[in-house]
Amino acid sequence: MDHGTQHHPPAAAHGHHPPASPAAAATxxxxxxxxxxxxxxxxAIGEVLGMVIGTALGWSALPTVVLAVALAFVFGYALTMRGVLRAGVDGRTALKVALAADTVSIAVMEILDNAVMLAVPGAMEAGLTSGVFWASLAFALLVAFVLTTPINRWLISRGKGHAVVHAYHHAH
Structure with a gap:
């Protein structure tokens, strides 16, 4: 192995986060x-896919929501990992970065958008051809975006959340 080209990931890969930069402080x-x-x-990819599958199969709200949440985490982590892997990081480290970067954000979004979907009368039972289903889902994702943005701002300002991903993009 050529040690001159060996990859040395940022400290965040070892459970240590880089110190907050001036940019992070002024997020x-x-x-x-x-x-x-x-x-x-x-x-949204996972949420829509889960809602579509559950609704198409005639599932009740609970299994549909469970599937949508599971797929939201899978697709959310996968998109983050894709970018980190492109920076030359190994798969295990990329997974750790994705977990550190996205878990809080995805969890908050999923709680919010599924709460909205469950709160809108008839949204979960409306069916895939119904405007009520699609309008409710779009509204739920909008609510999740608006209410999660301040949380992400707070996380990034403390060198957490997506700041962990940026450390990898800027390190390479």
Whole structure:
């Protein structure tokens, strides 16, 4: 093995997060919104897929929501891992980074968007051809985005959440 080209991941891979940079201390709403949108993309793919599968199969709300949440985490982590892997990080480390970067954000989004879906009368039973189903799902994802953005801003300002991912992108 050529030790001159050996990959040395940032300290975050070893459970230590890099010190908060001046940029992290002055985290902008735009940066937080971009991180939330990135996270929401994976969540939305999984959420929509889970809702579509559960609704198409005629499942009740509980198994549909469980499937949607599970797929939201899978797709959310996968999108983050894709970017980290492109930075030259190994799969195990990329998974650790994705878990550190996205777990809180995805969990909050899933609680919020599923609460909205369950709260809208008839949304879960409406069926895939119903405007009520799609409008409720779009509204639920919008609520999740709006309410998760301040949480991501707070996390990033403390060198956590998507700040962990940025440490890998800027290290390579």
């Amino acid at each position: 902008s709403w735009r940066m937080a919104a971009q991180a939330t949108l990135h996270c929401l993309t994976g969540c």
